[in-house]
Amino acid sequence: MTFTDEYKGDNAVEAHGNTKLHVIHTNNKKQMAITLAQYERHLSLQRHKIIGIDLEYNNDPEATQKPALCQLSIGKSHPVLLFQMSDSERCTVFDNFLADPRYTFAGFSIDGDKTRLERVKLEVANFVDIQKEWRVPEATKPLYSLGDVSGVLIDDYYNNMKKKITDDEHQRWAILPLSRRHIEYAVKDAYAAMAPVADTCVYAEGLQLTNTEWRSMLGCLMIANRGFRAPLLHRLRTADLQESWKLPSTIKFHAPSSGKLTLETEHKNGYGDMEVDYHIDSEDCINITTGWKDFVSQNGFEAGEVAMVFFYKEEDSIKFKIFTI
Template sequence: MTFTDEYKGNNAMVAHGNTKLHVIHTNDKKQNANTLAQYERHLSLQRHKIVGIDLEYDNDPEATQKPALCQLSIGKNHPALLFQMSDTERCIVFDNFLANPRYTFAGFSIDGDKTRLEHVKLEVANFVDIQKEWRVPEATKPLDSLEDVSGMLIDDNYNNMKKKITDDEHERWATLPLFRRHIEYASKDAYAAMAPVADTCVYAEGLELTNTEWRNMLGCVMIPNRGFRAPFLHRLTTADLQESGKLPSTIKFHAPSSGKLTLETEHKNGYGDIQADYHIDSEDCINITTGWKDFVSQNGFEAGEVAMVFFYKEEDSIKFTIFAL
């Protein structure tokens, strides 16, 4: 028997804070095809075509274990799709979507997922492992789970994802009906798989980044305690490298009208920091004056480079950390 359970509006799944996820849980091939068609229309307009993916398995022995549930997400503004593979016939539209090389499917520690997909003769064409591709440098502990990464980059709430369902519940993904706790866990897993990758693409909107710049950006974002997850991303112009530096009016940073700040960088010339003066002008823009030119010279910044800036405000100081990608 086919089914479609939809969770939206007041019944939507809470991902974290005020972020809610519209979720479709189905074994209906027609509903699955309709949702994937929505995905394809959205992805056709995106430069980085990122799909978050995760799998939950049935309770067979590991040697024959198969996917029970496939979770897909393309972001919080689109429904997360939970396709119940253990209780449906083969869906060619679904198979073709996974095999489409235009899309990047972001997962975490995907070796096990690849093996289970092979058991049902399925393959993801462009499967990227967040754990392997963007391993966090200088971490105090290995990030050995998706919860670790999501807790650092998205919200602390993700650190407790594993506690949302019991071990017994985790073994019944192929047994219907699934509890609401299962749906919440599965939808957050799919969203968390793509958010650290796809959300960083938003920072690059309006910029044509090379693959190297894009990967470097992800590496910088995933350094613990380096700032929040929405840095200012900007391609340096000749004007930016003059006597003073001015942040655009879109960057609102609450601070005294003038004072000193610390500029630090990790760049091709290594780590460096310098004290600089700043003032906030009539347009509410931060102008970095004395010290900016020395900072530019010291670090060898050049017009055309993409700079990613993290902002920090402490009780008595302001700090900008600048990465040149």
């Protein structure tokens, strides 16, 4: 028997803060095709076609375990799709979507997912493991969990994500109907798998990054407890590398109207830091002045490089950490 349960409006799933997610839970091939067609229309307009994916398994022994539920997300502005694989007929549209090489599917610790998909003769064409590709540099743990990464880049809420459901509940993904707790957990897993890769990549208006620059930027973002969730991204111009650098007025930073700040960088010339002067002008723009030219020279910045800048306070000092990619 086919079904489609929809969670939206007042019944939407709260992810964190004010973020609410529209959810479609279905085993209906027609509904699956409609939703994936909406995904494809949106993704056709995107430079980086990223889909968050996660799987929950049935309660068979591990050696024969198969997927029970597949969760897909392309961001908070579109429905999260929960496809009940354990109670559905084979869906060619779904199979072809997973196998489409145009898309990047972002998962977390995906080796187990790959094995279980193989058991039902399914393969994800472009499956990327966030845990392996974008681990936190110099982390105290060799590999962070999805909750750890999402807690750093999205919201502290995700730090305890795995505690939101019990071990007994984890055994019941193939038993319908799924509880509201199951639905909420599955939705947040899919959204959290996608958001660190896509939602935190806030590009400056008009800035186009190459795939190499984009991947490098993601690595920089995985620095725990540093800066805003969305750093400034800016392609350096010749004028930016002169005596001073005027940052865009869109960058607001609570600080005295003038003073000193510490610039830090990690660049082709290695790590460097320097204390420089700044002032906030009549247009509310931050101007980095005395010391900026020396900083540029010391680190070998060149026009055309993309600068990614984190702003943060450390004790009584203001720091800008700059990466060029």
